[in-house]
Amino acid sequence: SYVLTQPPSVSVAPGQTARITCGGNNIGSKSVHWYQQKPGQAPVLVIYYDNDRPSGIPERFSGSNSGNTATLTISRVEAGDEADYSCQVWDSSSDHVLFGGGTKLTVL
Amino acid sequence: EVQLLESGGGLVRPGGSLRLSCAASGFTFGSYAISWVRQAPGKGLEWVSTISGGGSDTYYADSVKGRFTISRDNSKNTLYLQMNSLRVEDTAVYYCARWVASSGWYGDHWGQGTLVTVSS
Secondary structure, eight states: OOOOBOOSEEEEOTTSOEEEEEEOTTGGGSOOEEEEEOTTSOOEEEEBTTTBOOTTSOTTEEEEEETTEEEEEESSOOGGGOEEEEEEEEETTTTEEEEOOOEEEEEO | OOEEEEEOOEEEOTTOOEEEEEEEESSOGGGSEEEEEEEOTTOOEEEEEEEOTTSOOEEEOTTTTTTEEEEEETTTTEEEEEEOSOOGGGOEEEEEEEEEESSSEEEEEEOOOEEEEEOO
16 A cells, blocks of 8 residues: 655754655655644645645745655744644545654754 | 534544534535545544535445445535544545546645544
8 A cells, every 4th residue: 555754853044945755655646735733733735736825825935756765844943833744645546634743843 | 705614523422423414604515525634643634434415426445345435415515424444544634625536636725623532
């Protein structure tokens, strides 16, 4: 079965750029979506279709997807960006939705 | 404004049953697929099930197939999840999410979740 692999944690200083990866076999052939989840809150969609932003999501959030790795990039990181970030794809061969294990972003 | 409100969670014994509901408002309910996604304490997100807008197509994670049933009543703008033969490992916060089901599936609006605890 298809597996998405994320690093458990990423740390970055305020104002710097955070990059969170999501690895999967030939993930570049799939559409990748990213969610932000703060403690005690529901997930919020921050990127869909690899690099589209829902309304209300800052331009600091962007995504890319190629080969075996998709990346969520957060520029000019702020304290309020501290959260768990999860990638998600749809495996059309099984009609299953898959999530990565999540990455905790810490703003130092 | 899109709103999704889950209810029906609680404490249940292993082997027991529970029915969750998700009341939707702020959009044309029958035009969207809806999914259930759960999160065990301290763990990541896990997809549970998805139902098409008309209700004719349903999809389940292997971990719940045969035990859980997703359904919807478009006249009441409400989604359901009937959970039978519950196991300790089903303990989680259960979220409903409006699902965009085109070339790639994703949840664009999520409810706040309801906690299901399976314990003896």
